[in-house]
Amino acid sequence: MGDEFATAEKLLGEVGLLNSKPPVPIELVMEYLATKGLKLCYYTPHDAPRPIKEAASDVDEVLVYEGKTAFLFVNQSRAVTRQRFSIFHGVGHFLLPNHRGLNYLAQGCTAMDPLTLKPLERQADRFAAAMNMPQDPFRNHMGLLPFGMPTVENLAQIYFASIESAAIRYVDLIDKPLALICLEREYEEHGLIIPDSPLKVRYQVGNTSFPFRIKPGTVIPPESELFWACSKDEYYTEGSLNGSDLGLKPGTNLWINCLPQNHVGGVLALVSPGNDPPQFLIDPLKVI
Numbered sequence: 144m145g146d147e148f149a150t151a152e153k154l155l156g157e158v159g160l161l162n163s164k165p166p167v168p169i170e171l172v173m174e175y176l177a178t179k180g181l182k183l184c185y186y187t188p189h190d191a192p193r194p195i196k197e198a199a200s201d202v203d204e205v206l207v208y209e210g211k212t213a214f215l216f217v218n219q220s221r222a223v224t225r226q227r228f229s230i231f232h233g234v235g236h237f238l239l240p241n242h243r244g245l246n247y248l249a250q251g252c253t254a255m256d257p258l259t260l261k262p263l264e265r266q267a268d269r270f271a272a273a274m275n276m277p278q279d280p281f282r283n284h285m286g287l288l289p290f291g292m293p294t295v296e297n298l299a300q301i302y303f304a305s306i307e308s309a310a311i312r313y314v315d316l317i318d319k320p321l322a323l324i325c326l327e328r329e330y331e332e333h334g335l336i337i338p339d340s341p342l343k344v345r346y347q348v349g350n351t352s353f354p355f356r357i358k359p360g361t362v363i364p365p366e367s368e369l370f371w372a373c374s375k376d377e378y379y380t381e382g383s384l385n386g387s388d389l390g391l392k393p394g395t396n397l398w399i400n401c402l403p404q405n406h407v408g409g410v411l412a413l414v415s416p417g418n419d420p421p422q423f424l425i426d427p428l429k430v431i
């Protein structure tokens with residue numbers, strides 16, 4: 144078990160929340176951490192306090208040390224689900240070994256960034272996911288609910304998380320090969336979709352048993368109806384697909400389960416090998 148998962152479980156245990164009903168009561172976690180020297184402060188970018196004035200506008204949170212006290216400033220203009228994840232991300236930087244003294248924390252962080260190349264940012268995101276969606280109850284819910292993005296939406300509501308972060312947690316905790324892909328179309332500066340712009344892979348997040356690498360930038364062929372129906376008409380869609388539509392070897396069979404994203408034109412999709420949806424998602428005997 145990585146440092147981040149052990150640290151999250153230890154903290155949940157210390158606050159007495161290991162078996163609590165979701166969502167995790169973040170105020171109890173922060174009350175406890177206040178006694179350890181971490182103070183939570185909210186800010187709005189146009190009215191940011193002095194120590195973070197320079198850094199505050201385009202980030203989710205800023206961690207500043209003053210003497211023995213750390214101040215975690217959280218951008219209150221973000222969605223509440225994002226604020227929760229950002230708070231836990233900042234807590235990760237406060238608690239995890241090797242994060243103390245990171246030189247960029249006072250410039251602020253963008254939490255839940257699957258594209259970041261900074262290993263300690265990824266670690267803080269995994270810590271945040273483990274705090275916001277604790278492993279045991281999340282796996283229990285996964286075992287009780289059918290496979291697919293509707294369940295991910297449901298879990299996001301139960302745990303008060305974004306659909307994207309719940310989908311990544313779902314992929315990490317399932318006992319089957321699975322990946323999440325995020326597809327997007329191109330936008331003009333003022334936010335309108337460029338007509339007939341291609342649907343492209345923005346990123347793939349796969350678990351360790353998922354055998355393929357779907358490359359960012361892969362263009363989805365217009366004849367790939369599964370993705371396009373979801374993208375244009377905003378239908379939930381699922382079905383089998385030839386992997387060549389995702390840039391893989393022709394003849395690779397995949398099962399795809401798609402949800403339109405919260406803005407027109409994007410798609411979040413679960414991808415698993417084979418011609419059918421995965422069964423027996425959680426192995427009850429597995430010790431993690």
Ligand SMILES: [Zn+2]
Pocket residue numbers: 232236251252253263264267
């Ligand atoms: Zn960070």
